Amino acid sequence: MSEPIDATVADGVGHVTLNRPKAINALSYEMIGLLTGVFDAWRDDSEVGLVVLDGAGDRGFCAGGDIRELHEMATSDRHEDAHRFFREEYRLDAAIARYPKPVVAIMDGITMGGGIGLAGHASIRVVTERSKLAMPETRIGFTPDVGGTWLLASAPGELGVHLALNSRTMDAADALYAGFADAYVPSEHLPHLLQALAERADPGTPSEIVMLFDETPGRSKLALARDWVDACFSAPTVDEIIERLRTAEHPDASAAADELETLSPTALTVTLEAVRRARTLPRLEDALEQEFRAVTWFIEQHDLAEGIRAQVIDKDRAPKWNPARLADVPADLAARVLDEQRYPGVWG
Secondary structure (H helix, E strand, C coil): CCCCEEEEEECCEEEEEECCHHHCCCECHHHHHHHHHHHHHHHCCCCCCEEEEEECCCCEEECCECHHHHHHHHHCCCHHHHHHHHHHHHHHHHHHHCCCCCEEEEECCEEECHHHHHHCCCCEEEECCCCEEECCHHHHCCCCCCCHHHHHHCCCCCHHHHHHHHCCCECHHHHHHHCCCCEECCHHHHHHHHHHHHHCCCCCCHHHHHHHHCCCCCCCHHHHCHHHHHHHHCCCCHHHHHHHHHHCCCHHHHHHHHHHCCCCHHHHHHHHHHHHHHCCCCCHHHHHHHHHHHHHHHHCCHHHHHHHHHHHHCCCCCCCCCCCCHHHCCCCHHHHHHHCCCCCCCCC
C-alpha cells in the first residue's frame, strides 16, 4: 500500500503530493495528520525555502474531504470524531494561510471542498486548463467550510453567494476572476515550472518564477454573468433570490432557480447568511470558527446524512432525496446555527 501523501525535500524545495489518485486524492483524517506533521516539520527547516503542494494522478488535486469517512462518522454517532476531523482540518488550512514560507499550490484538475481549503489559502495558487474548482457542499445538504466562506465573501459582487448556493464549478478563468487563483499555467508547462522553482534562477522569488509561466485563459463566464447574478443574488432571502431568478431574462438564471429548488433549504439558508457574515469578519480564523459552529450543527442533521447517501454513496440506487421546503425553515435558523457555540471551537 502506498502512503496517502508523499513528501520530499530537494534543492531547497519541500514537495508534498496528495497520493490517493483513485479517490481523486480525497482528504482523509489520516492525511490531515500527515500533512500537519509535514508543514510543522518544514516550518523551521533551513533546508526548505519554499513548499510545492500538488496531487497525484491526472484527475485532480483533491476532490474534497473523504465523504464516505464522514458519512460513517455522522451515521454511527461518532460525532466527536467528526468534530476532531474538522478541527484539525481547519487548523491545517489556517497554518497554510499563515505559513512563513511561500506555498505554491497547483490545482490541476478537480479541486473542491477540502481541496480548496488546502490550496485556496496558499500564497501562490496555480490553475490549469484542466482545473475545475467548486465548493459543492449544498448539494449534500451541507454548507461551505474550510475557509470557503472567507474566499467566497471576497468574490466580486454577488458571485460568492451564487457559487456557494448553486455549488457552481469554476474553470481557470472563473477561478482567477473570483479570486480563488493567482496564475494560469498550461498543464504541459507544469514540469518546467517545478524545475524553475527548484533552480530559482533570476528572477528569484517564487511569485516571479510562477509569473514567467503565467498565461491568459479565455474570458470568464462568471464575469459575463455579473449582471443577472448581482441583480438576483443580492435579494435578502433564498426565496426572494429564486423569485428574482424566475423573472430574470436569462436562461442561466432560470436553470439556477431550478437547481436551488432541489437543494436542502436549511443548507441554503445557513449558507446565504454565512457568506454574507464572512464579508464583515476581520480574519480567516474568524470565518473558520463560524464555519465550525455550522459544521457541528449539520453533522447532527438528517439532511446531511441523507444528502451524502443520495448524492454520493448510493446515487444510482437511493430514492430521490426530498429535503424540506423553504417555507418550513424557521426565520431565526441561520442566526442560531452560526451563533450558538455548542462545542469547543477550532482553537478551543
